[in-house]
Amino acid sequence: MKNSITKPIKNLPTLMARLSIPVMKKLNLFLSIFFLLLSIPGKAQETKYQPSWTSLRQHHTPQWLMDAKFGIYCHWGIQTISYQKGKENLSNDELIKQFKGEKFDADLWANLFETAGAKFAGVIGWHGSDFKHWDSGLSDYNSAKMGPKIDIIGEVFKAVRKRGMKTLVSYHSIKNDDWIDFAKEGVDKYEPDIFWVDASFGGTKGAHGEKTVSRSKYIGQAKSTTQAFQEKYQRELIAYFYNKAIERNKEVEFVYKSNDIPPSVGMRDLENGILPETAYDVWMTDMDMNVPPDFSTHGWFYREGIPLRSANSLVDMLVDVVSKNGIFLLNIPPMADGSFPEEVTNNLTQMSKWLRQNGEAIYGTSPWFIYGEGPNDIAAGNHIFHHNNHFAQIAYDKADIRFTSKGNDLYATVLGKPEGNLTIRALNTAFKLREGGITRIIHLASGKQVAFDHNDKALELKLNNVELDEMANVFRIELR
Structure with missing residues (x-):
């Protein structure tokens, strides 16, 4: 049999002439479509946000933030000076003169953040006065031109980014409508990955759940001329932030207090607060390392003599928050000179060992069907879970267990050191797991495989040969 492919083609010129007309038509059609596509606005223009809640609800929390789970930021500024004994009543101008930051080193800060296990980090940009913590072109009343002569945001961001971490800036002081100009300047100049605004952005953290809203619910006991920040400016700023991120091909998040803006526009934050149940939207808590004895000594800045949360407490809160679909943002307080107290570094070092x-x-985990089990409940606190852990009211112990999941693995974290065997009632064979559904269980810290019994009452782990941690103990339950 002859190979037809090698057979000469007769009348080739005639054949090519016949093909040329449809080929040219196809070529012309292709070129027309190509140039039409060039005339259509690009993806960034198509997805541009409008300053309306409907448009802003199209935003989605970045996966990197949902995976990060843990971040650190710092309250540092002239208020740190004002909390020193005998300096409580100094004017802002005098505080600025004394705010020198002579031991500030952004690289040391960022190294501490990274070592602790944080995946994003930053610093407050504006808090409690008109004094800004960046090199502003709109006002000379800032830390780059006065006081320490340091562009605090710029230096911290540069050091954090050098370590491959994401950045966060927080704005707390909203006194006039021109606040939005300073906020936009921060977005333009520093390109934060997380823009975090305090309660003064909306002032509504105590208003939800009420049929009527009193003025004091929004703006406290301020003068009658004081107004809450305008809604149109809220929408304008968030749209500006998200659109700038599109231009820069960045995935960012806007974080706000409780009910300051409508749902699904950004990420909700609870100040020193922890939810009692799993939330179906990712949320954040900003937790202060300080544990003040009362509200009069509460301030987020360093204050000599105020106790700090232990590494054990920090780990327990981190695990609890993550099990409930949350992000844990920890505030650590630098001293006035820009260095950190030894207790802060020691606690973070212990925390980092646990995280390693x-x-x-x-x-990178996801919450499970239920967040866990155990006897200790989360109190509501004031402002619906805001402040319910201001004074370390939330107690955890070895009877509290929290769940997270990743891939085909389920993690059970015991918030303490179990005594004897560990019984996990929620993991019985009548609920989500069935007999034979577990291939093996590993204690993460020691790497040891754990023997177990699994029945319709509970999952029981045999721990007699396992070297347990004094802090939280994690067991990886590998499923079929």
Whole structure:
């Protein structure tokens, strides 16, 4: 049999002439479509946000933030000076003169953040006065031109980014409508990955759940001329922030207090607060390392003599928050000179050791069907879970267990050191897991495989040969 492919083609010129007309038509059609596509606005223009809640609701929380779970920021500024004994009544101008930051080193800060296990980090940009913490072109009343002569945001961001971490800036002081100009300047100049605004952005953290809203619910006991920040400016700023991120091909998040803006526009934050149940939208808590004895000594800045949360407490809160679909943002207080107290670095070092051994149960995880089990409940606190842990009221112990999941693995974290065997009632064979559904269980810190019994009453782990941690203990339950 002859190979037809090698057979000569007869009348080739005639054949080419016949083909030329449809080929040219196809070519012309292709070129027409190509140039039409060039005339259509690009993706960034198509997805541009309008300053309306309907448009802004199209935003989605970035996956990197949902995976990060843990971040750190710092309250540092002239208020740190005002909390020193005998300096409580100094004017802002005098405080600025004394705010020198002579031991400030952004690289040391960023190294501490990274070592602790944080995946994003930053610093307050504006808090409590008109004094800004960046090199502003709109006002000379800032830390780059006065006081320490340091562009605090700029230096911290540069050091944080050098380590491959995401950045956060927080704005707390809203006194006039021109606040939006300073906020936009921060977005333009520093390109934060997370823009976090305090309660003064909306002032509504105490207003939800009420049939009527009194003025004091929004803006406290301020003068009658004081107004809450205008809604149109809220929408304008958030749209500006999101659109700038599109231009820069960045995925960012806007974080706000409780009910300051409508749902699904950004990420809700609870100040020193923890939810009692799993939330179906990712949320954040900003938790202060300080544990003040009362509200009069509460301030987020360093204050000599105020106790700090222990590493054990920080780990327990991190695990609890993550199990409920939350992000844990920790405030650590630098001293006035820009250095950190030894207790702060010691606590973060202990926390980092725990995360190195057990981080797979935190980073990149998802919540499970239920957050956990145990006897200790979360109190509502004031402002609906805001401030319910201002004074370390929330107590955890070895009977409290929290769940997270990743891939085909379920993580059970015991918030303490179990005594004897560990019984997990929620993981019985009558609920979500069935007999034979577990292939093996590993204690993460020691790497040891754990023997177990699994029945319709509970999952029981045999721990007699396992070296347990004094802090939280994590067990990876590998499922079929």
